[in-house]
Amino acid sequence: MSDNIRIKKGLNIPISGAASRSVNKEVFSDVVAIKPTDFRGIVPKMKVKEGETVKAGTILFADKANPQIQFASPCSGVVEAVVRGEKRKLLSVRIKADKEIDYIKFDIPKELTNENVKDLLLQSGLWCAIKQRPYGIVANPDTTPKSIFISGFNTAPLAADLDFVLQNEFEALQAGINALSKLTAGGVHLSICDGCYANANLNKLQGVIQHKVSGPHPAGNVGVQINHISPIAKGDIIWTVDLHLVATIGKLFTKGIYDASQLVAVVGPAVKTPTYVKGIQGMQISTVKYLADESKGTLRYISGDVLTGENVGVDGFLGFYKNQITVLPEGDYYEMFGWVKPFRSKKFSFSHTYPSFLCSKKRYNMDTNLNGGVRAFVMSDVYGKVLPMDIYPTYLFKAALAKDLEKMEQLGIYEVIEEDIALCEYVCPSKIEIQKIISDGIDLMIKEMA
């Protein structure tokens, strides 16, 4: 089965620094970190101590509430530090990595069943690759999802080209899908970018329900695809897996190891030659510092894309779900009469109040300047233009601000997570932190509805 979904609303932010389709080199990260904060709804309980030796696949910590959900080390080495923040909150577990990775060998089940797929994923610490909608939390293995959704392309600004990143991983992908399809009766849905359909390997994958999707960002967001294919109602559970993690799951089921190596896109206006490097989950950002253009002043290193990524700093680490590092110049400068100038050729606006919308090919060296001051909601109709869902965004944001659980539920909080409304935040003329509002709303829902 295959259908065509055309997304019209949205925006591809024209930021410069897209990666060329080549691998620059393999980088080695001395220290690798796994951060419990990457996993929403998890309260970690340590399983190893500082100084212990671990292999790739050794369990580092588990969830307190549901101890079968465990988190593994992506590489072998020695637990160097368990970093804690305020109130002893566990921030990261750092592993001093071996040059040669020593893997735990897992038994590959001869025949795939729901039971043994779950077991292997849980045992290996790869379960957390599966996220649950609503809320975008790590899936609960005791529930059964309506279906599983995988987005075959990423439309986020400067995102890694999944076609390229996974070009040699076809077998792993197929194995991953075979395993995942045992977890649901509703089938595994895979969305493929309509424009890239002809040369994508992905359309050869078997055992999936395929959808062709086209349009600007956030068309590649799995949440948007779910909204168009099988919208989430109260009580529904849908699981989602990022495509590059499907390959990791596939390698677990073919080779029996937790192979966390991956291609990582190093992109952004402050990167000299935007490209891919071969790295590993949780690698240190400083390993790609050699690609950054330090002549651009103070730089911001982001684990992920510019809309949803995290500012981790050059000594920070790549997040678990991320395969992209974006480097931006900080925008801590004053711009005289910026808002009065008829043209502002170095800046982009989605609105037509600047003529930048006329040159659609141009790419901009964007920086982190807020481009204005924080105000109340005024232009309440702009958000709907970049949210291709049957949702009234302003009303949802205001319900979240008012902590009105019933209203949030009625207005569609189950259908969105931060990444889906990130563009609303980008275009907001009032410079409101909309992702934070929705994030707090989701946290409240999790707390109150549990």
Next chain:
Amino acid sequence: MGLRKIVDNIKPTFSKGGKLGFLHSTFDAFETFLFVPNTVTKRGAHVRDCVDLKRIMIIVVLALVPSLLFGIWNIGYQHSLASGGDMGFWAMIWYGILKILPLYLVSYIVGLGIEFISAQIKGHEVNEGYLVSGMIIPLIMPVNVPLWMLALAVIFAVIIGKEIFGGTGMNIWNPALLARAFLFFAYPSHMSGDKVWVAGVDGYTGATPLAQAAAGEQLPSVMEMVIGTIPGAIGETSVIAILIGAVILIATGVASWKIMVSAVIGGLFVGGIANLCGAEGSYLALPCWQHLVMGGFLFGAVFMATDPVTSAQTEKGKWIYGFLVGAVAIVIRLFNAGYPEGMMLAILLMNTFAPLIDHYVVNSNIKKRMRRA
């Protein structure tokens, strides 16, 4: 940059703890007026669109400029007609500037003054909303409005209309219209009738076309009403100038074309029904499209019904809201002899009902979602 240095030098004085620290909101307003601030994103989206509310407000102000310029000339022109002299183009402009400048000074000094003070009290940044309100208020006044009355209206509009609700973005009614409505009900003799529209000639009566139509008198030609060489509130007379503004607003996407179009449809609809029922020669029989070029209909539909804060905020709601604005305006014009102009009351009334319209639109979305469960 020299100016930047000066600002940086005096900044500590106005920051918290400085000698004039209590004026930090005011300082901040002037600083951000000159410079886009150096604030960077903290969390969420790391890059942001370069549009901000200042930009949006300045576009609206720009769209109002044609109406303002025409209004300046028309003040002089009407005066020239009334006094029987032939003043010449520049003399008319000069006369118009002399008449309108005090109105603007009062509007902005009083309005922005209150905005600054309330921002100061609340410790907020100063909101830009009044830049537009302050531009519109003189344009919807009769040229002869006394300055103290204007000041009173501005105070009422900003404090009662906006600040007590929490400032720009929270208000229920369009502040500019509230200023006019305040004067309309508090000092009716200064706001309507036939003595207020032409400046500088005592006892001269120059009625607006609406008043003439209601009284069954001879109307100016359609051409005069389209160009705007007629008595009326300062900015509302020229259809051409308003349409230039409408094009700017629609092209930049700042105001909703849906509201403008549906308001016109609503006006034509009611006017059309009246045409069908009205006896020949009566006010009801006035061709419905002529209502569009008379009075404040277009000015209201383009610049005031479209206020993003007080209008309907859902896309479907905008169609309903706009239609009702247009329809109610014409209903008031035709059926209420007390009020020759209905646009102001129609917009204020629909401002009041806009949340209700949105409520039903959003509720249908909620119902759809709940049916899925």
